[in-house]
Every structure is written in C-alpha cells, then in structure tokens.
Amino acid sequence: MKTENQKAWFFVLPVLILVAFNALVPIMTVVNYSVQETFGNNVFFWQGLDWFEQILRSDRFHAALGRQFLFTFLILIIEIPLGIIVALSMPRKGFWVPVCLVTMALPMLIPWNVVGSMWNIFTLPNIGLLGYFMNDVLGINYDMTQQPLSAWITIIVMDVWHWTSLVVLLSYAGLVSIPDAYYQAAKIDGASPWKVFRYIQLPKMKTVLTIAILLRFMDSFNIYTEPFVLTGGGPGNSTTLLSIDLVKIALGQFDLGPAAAMSLIYFAITLLVSWLFYTLMTKDDAK
Amino acid sequence: MAKITLSNLRHSYLPNPSGPADYALKEIDLDWRDGGAYALLGPSGCGKSTLLNIISGLLNPSEGRILFDDKDVTDLPPDQRNIAQVFQFPVIYDTMTVRQNLAFPLQNRGVNQSKIAERVAEIAAMLEVEEMLDTRAAHLSPDNKQKISMGRGLVRDDVNVVMFDEPLTVIDPHLKWKLRSKLKELHQRVKATMIYVTHDQTEALTFADQVVVMQEGEIVQIGTPVELFERPQHTFVGHFIGSPGMNILPATVENGAAMFHGNAVALEGNVTGSGGTTELGIRPEFIKLSDAGIPARVRKVSDVGRHAVVETIVGDIPVKAVVDSASVEQGEEVHLTFEPAQTRLYRDGWIATEVAQ
Numbered sequence: 001m002k003t004e005n006q007k008a009w010f011f012v013l014p015v016l017i018l019v020a021f022n023a024l025v026p027i028m029t030v031v032n033y034s035v036q037e038t039f040g041n042n043v044f045f046w047q048g049l050d051w052f053e054q055i056l057r058s059d060r061f062h063a064a065l066g067r068q069f070l071f072t073f074l075i076l077i078i079e080i081p082l083g084i085i086v087a088l089s090m091p092r093k094g095f096w097v098p099v100c101l102v103t104m105a106l107p108m109l110i111p112w113n114v115v116g117s118m119w120n121i122f123t124l125p126n127i128g129l130l131g132y133f134m135n136d137v138l139g140i141n142y143d144m145t146q147q148p149l150s151a152w153i154t155i156i157v158m159d160v161w162h163w164t165s166l167v168v169l170l171s172y173a174g175l176v177s178i179p180d181a182y183y184q185a186a187k188i189d190g191a192s193p194w195k196v197f198r199y200i201q202l203p204k205m206k207t208v209l210t211i212a213i214l215l216r217f218m219d220s221f222n223i224y225t226e227p228f229v230l231t232g233g234g235p236g237n238s239t240t241l242l243s244i245d246l247v248k249i250a251l252g253q254f255d256l257g258p259a260a261a262m263s264l265i266y267f268a269i270t271l272l273v274s275w276l277f278y279t280l281m282t283k284d285d286a287k
Numbered sequence: 288m289a290k291i292t293l294s295n296l297r298h299s300y301l302p303n304p305s306g307p308a309d310y311a312l313k314e315i316d317l318d319w320r321d322g323g324a325y326a327l328l329g330p331s332g333c334g335k336s337t338l339l340n341i342i343s344g345l346l347n348p349s350e351g352r353i354l355f356d357d358k359d360v361t362d363l364p365p366d367q368r369n370i371a372q373v374f375q376f377p378v379i380y381d382t383m384t385v386r387q388n389l390a391f392p393l394q395n396r397g398v399n400q401s402k403i404a405e406r407v408a409e410i411a412a413m414l415e416v417e418e419m420l421d422t423r424a425a426h427l428s429p430d431n432k433q434k435i436s437m438g439r440g441l442v443r444d445d446v447n448v449v450m451f452d453e454p455l456t457v458i459d460p461h462l463k464w465k466l467r468s469k470l471k472e473l474h475q476r477v478k479a480t481m482i483y484v485t486h487d488q489t490e491a492l493t494f495a496d497q498v499v500v501m502q503e504g505e506i507v508q509i510g511t512p513v514e515l516f517e518r519p520q521h522t523f524v525g526h527f528i529g530s531p532g533m534n535i536l537p538a539t540v541e542n543g544a545a546m547f548h549g550n551a552v553a554l555e556g557n558v559t560g561s562g563g564t565t566e567l568g569i570r571p572e573f574i575k576l577s578d579a580g581i582p583a584r585v586r587k588v589s590d591v592g593r594h595a596v597v598e599t600i601v602g603d604i605p606v607k608a609v610v611d612s613a614s615v616e617q618g619e620e621v622h623l624t625f626e627p628a629q630t631r632l633y634r635d636g637w638i639a640t641e642v643a644q
Binding site for chain 1: 340343345364365366370371372374375376378380381382383391392395396436439440
C-alpha cells in the first residue's frame with residue numbers, strides 16, 4: 001500500500017522561500033507591470049495584453065531584435081571554430097600547458113565594464129592606439145564613434161577577444177580527456193588528420209561544445225555592459241542591441257509597462273532558443 | 288602475414304640514457320614465427336607494452352632494428368606496417384555504426400566498395416556481430432566494443448601481425464573466457480601472427496603456443512606453457528607462473544650436492560658453475576608429505592577444490608606443497624620429500640643444473 005506523506009513539503013520550504021525572493025517575486029513584479037499602466041504614486045490601470053501587442057508590432061523592437069540575432073550569430077560563427085582551432089593547437093603536456101591556460105583565462109577575468117572602457121580608449125580615433133594606427137599609419141578610415149560598420153566590427157572583435165577563451169578552455173578539456181589509444185588506433189587504421197578530427201576529436205568534444213555554444217548564446221544574447229560602455233548603442237541606433245534598447249525604454253523613457261512586456265518577450269526568446277538547441281543537440285544520444 | 292625479427296632492440300624514454308637502469312627495454316633479440324600465437328607475459332612495468340608499441344611503430348626504438356620478413360620497417364609509420372592492434376580499453380568510433388567502424392581501415396586505404404562490403408560481411412560473421420551491424424557502436428557493451436576493435440584489425444587481409452594489449456581488462460569475468468576462446472578460434476582461422484600482451488598467466492598460457500616472459504625490460508624465458516611450468520630458466524618465471532608459484536629456498540652447495548636447512552637434497556642433474564647465491568627451486572606439486580624426509584611443521588592448510596595447498600615451515604623458511612587431499616592439520620609435524628627430477632638449483636636467479644638424462 002502506498003503511504004501518503006506530505007511532510008516533504010516542509011523540508012523544501014526554505015528553498016521555496018529563497019527562490020520566491022530571488023526569482024518569483026521579481027519576475028511577478030515584471031509581469032505585474034507588463035499588464036498595467038502607471039503614472040506614478042502607485043496608481044495602476046489595467047491594460048491587458050496591450051503592451052505586448054505594441055512591442056510585437058513595433059519596428060523599433062524588430063530592428064533591435066534583428067541586430068541582436070545578427071550580433072549573436074556573428075560572434076558564435078567566429079568564436080566556436082576559432083576556439084576549437086586554438087584548443088587543437090595548444091600543447092597537451094609540458095611546461096607550456098599552464099602558461100597557455102592562464103593566458104587564455106586572463107580576458108575572462110576582466111570585469112565587463114573594464115573591457116568596454118579598455119576597448120573604448122584603445123579604438124578611439126586619433127588618440128587610441130588602434131584608432132591612431134588604422135587612421136594615421138595605415139590610412140584606413142576607421143571611427144567607431146561615427147561609422148556603424150566600424151562600430152560593429154569593434155563590438156564583434158571585442159567580444160571575440162573577451163570570450164573565445166571560454167570556448168578554448170571547454171574544448172581543451174574535451175580534448176585532453178581523449179585517451180592516447182584513440183590516436184594510436186587511428187594511426188594504425190590509416191586515418192587522415194581530418195578524419196581524426198571528424199570521428200574522434202569532434203565527437204568527444206560534443207558535450208562540452210554544446211555547453212560552450214549554449215553559454216555563449218545566452219551571454220551574447222543578453223549582452224549589455226560592453227557595447228553600452230563602448231558605443232552606448234550608437235552611432236545612431238546601429239549598435240543598440242535588445243538589452244540596451246530595453247534599458248532605454250525602462251529607465252530613459254520610464255515606460256515601465258512596455259519595458260516589462262519587452263523583458264518577458266526577451267526572456268521567452270532566450271529560453272526558447274536555448275531549449276530548442278539543447279534538445280536538438282542531445283537528441284542523438286538518447287537513440 | 289610475416290615473420291618478425293627484433294634485432295639488438297633497446298629503448299629508453301630518457302633522451303640520454305647512461306646505464307642499464309635507464310632502459311625500459313634492455314637488448315632484445317627475438318624471432319616471431321609467421322602465424323604463431325605468442326604471449327608476452329610479465330608484471331606491470333616490465334616493458335611489454337613498450338615492446339608492443341615498438342613493433343606497431345607507435346614508438347621508435349632508441350637502438351636496434353625491426354624486420355618484417357627480412358624487410359627493415361624500423362622507420363616506417365604504423366599505417367605502412369600493416370599491423371593491427373587491440374588496446375586495453377576498446378577503441379571504437381562512437382558516431383559510426385558497427386559496419387562503418389569495420390569498413391573504416393579499408394576506406395582509408397582506398398579499397399573499392401564491393402571488396403569492403405565483402406570483407407566486412409566476412410569479419411562480422413567470424414565475430415558473430417552480424418545482427419548489430421547497423422547499430423551505433425557507442426551503444427554496444429564493452430565486450431562487443433572490444434570485438435569490433437578486433438574486427439577493425441582483422442578486416443584487412445594483408446595484416447602482418449595482430450597485437451593485443453591486455454584486451455580483456457575491462458571485460459566482465461564471465462565473458463572473458465568466451466572472448467578468449469573466440470580469439471584462439473580466430474587465430475586458427477586467419478593464421479596471422481598474433482602477439483598477446485598480458486600480466487595474467489591464465490590468459491597467456493591458454494592463448495599462446497609460445498610464451499615470452501619479461502622482467503624489468505629483459506626477456507627471461509621463451510617457451511611453451513609446459514616448458515615454463517616444468518623447467519623455469521629463472522626463479523622469476525618459477526615464481527610468476529603457477530599458483531602457488533615455485534618454492535624458492537635458500538641452499539648451499541657442498542661438493543656438488545645441495546644442502547637445504549641441514550638436509551642433503553637430490554637434484555635433477557649435475558650442478559654447473561660456481562659462486563654466487565644459490566637457491567633450490569621446486570614446484571609445490573612435486574613435494575610430498577611422508578614419514579621420512581625434511582622435518583617441517585604445518586602452518587596452514589587451504590582446500591582449493593581439486594587439491595589442497597599445505598603451507599609448512601622448515602626452520603623459519605616457508606615451503607608450500609600441493610597434495611590431493613588435506614590429510615594433515617595445522618600445527619602437525621610432518622616430513623617433506625622433494626621429487627629429485629623436479630628439483631633444480633638456481634645460481635643468482637638463473638638455472639644451474641643440467642637436464643636429467
């Protein structure tokens with residue numbers, strides 16, 4: 001006979017309270033704002049789903065979302081292959097291993113807003129080292145404060161510089177876990193270097209790469225600090241990514257309702273893409 | 288298929304070896320007969336895997352040459368030596384099916400599709416893995432994975448030698464004997480030279496026609512399982528092979544006769560050489576408990592089924608005997624007799640009696 005016992009709930013209560021205060025309450029506040037209009041003094045008017053409709057129909061949102069997807073797509077397509085290539089060319093044993101690992105970890109240890117400031121000073125035309133070098137030595141017209149293309153190239157290069165290490169370290173961890181016997185067997189089987197990569201290294205890196213792509217997707221899709229410090233979303237709106245736009249609406253214009261609706265849509269998109277990706281990547285293993 | 292000759296082979300993992308202690312392999316000269324089933328037996332760290340990797344070409348020897356059918360292959364990479372190797376942990380290509388795994392070595396060598404299909408079918412039948420040809424190799428059990436990695440070696444019909452590096456380590460005990468007899472059967476069918484590396488004497492003695500016993504980078508003895516058991520050339524072989532191993536007893540030689548703990552002991556033949564440390568070697572199977580002989584006390588009796596192992600003590604020297612039934616008890620005073628034809632003298636570890644006429 002099955003015994004019913006509700007005592008367990010009592011033990012999960014502390015966790016429930018904790019989660020309530022750090023997740024549920026803030027999210028519910030956002031939900032609250034997203035369906036109401038407020039003019040201050042804690043006076044609220046019911047709006048229903050108007051804000052959601054407004055956001056989903058707004059060209060401004062579409063543009064920011066498009067820029068966001070473009071940014072994430074570009075950094076993924078650069079960072080993932082680049083990270084794998086760097087990991088493959090790192091030594092597996094000896095004196096240089098710790099040197100490489102520490103060097104790789106350094107960019108990730110720098111606070112995000114410091115990265116933004118560093119790159120800002122580094123790339124400023126005429127006074128920044130890179131800006132000066134491009135304009136006055138190479139004669140290439142480069143100004144990330146005035147030209148959208150320069151701004152885009154700069155935020156992409158900055159992200160690659162900051163985060164490729166993560167992909168490198170994860171891939172490297174996958175690579176060093178491959179026993180020597182696999183490489184020896186491949187040699188005896190006469191496999192080419194490409195086949196060694198395709199049939200031994202890549203499959204063994206698959207799990208860590210899945211995690212690397214997921215982490216890079218979520219982080220880059222929610223990125224705020226670095227581009228904000230570097231370009232402030234400009235020139236014009238050219239580098240106004242979703243989160244920058246969101247902050248502009250919420251704190252710049254103080255449109256709390258639309259901002260709340262936008263946050264929830266933003267959250268749903270991140271969640272959906274992550275879930276889809278993870279399900280697709282792990283589907284094979286269950287077979 | 289080929290005869291393999293190792294000539295003056297030495298290997299050190301250090302860049303500038305100075306003394307014999309720096310060598311993982313010390314001076315190996317050896318001929319492996321074409322189509323033979325060999326076992327390389329020795330404790331962990333004795334250099335047997337090093338020797339195997341030198342033959343397969345994964346390691347380049349510091350000195351010496353390797354010949355396949357009198358052709359020097361010392362400087363050839365593994366894929367050009369036409370060898371196959373099965374590793375301790377099954378190596379399979381996870382993302383491929385069993386069929387693709389088996390076809391892989393042939394595809395890399397540009398063999399045509401119909402020939403590949405034919406060979407894969409043949410090998411699958413031989414290994415009894417036909418029904419799993421289209422499953423993904425990652426989902427197989429360890430013993431089947433090990434079968435597939437064997438299959439990848441056997442699928443090429445031009446292999447000179449198939450080498451096994453402790454292939455049964457990760458296999459469940461009840462499947463070990465099955466896979467082992469499969470191996471033996473495969474050897475009889477494909478007639479390739481096979482070298483089986485192990486530290487397990489049962490595996491070595493059941494698989495091989497010839498067992499090569501190694502210790503500390505040296506070959507101590509090469510012989511059939513019977514030779515190794517009956518007349519070990521070195522106390523190490525005597526001790527390492529057999530369960531329990533040979534009794535190695537301190538002895539002195541006086542006027543050509545051996546003395547053990549104040550008792551004269553008859554040997555199989557005349558003593559050769561002189562000086563050094565001398566020891567008696569006799570297998571527990573050839574010691575009898577009787578009314579007369581060397582006095583001993585029984586310290587422990589263990590019944591192991593078909594026979595019993597009696598551990599006795601002569602003075603303070605332990606001597607083991609194997610008897611058909613445990614007729615004595617702990618603490619009892621007994622007398623031991625050694626069968627002369629099976630009693631040998633060892634000088635500094637090496638045999639020092641002539642063969643009985």
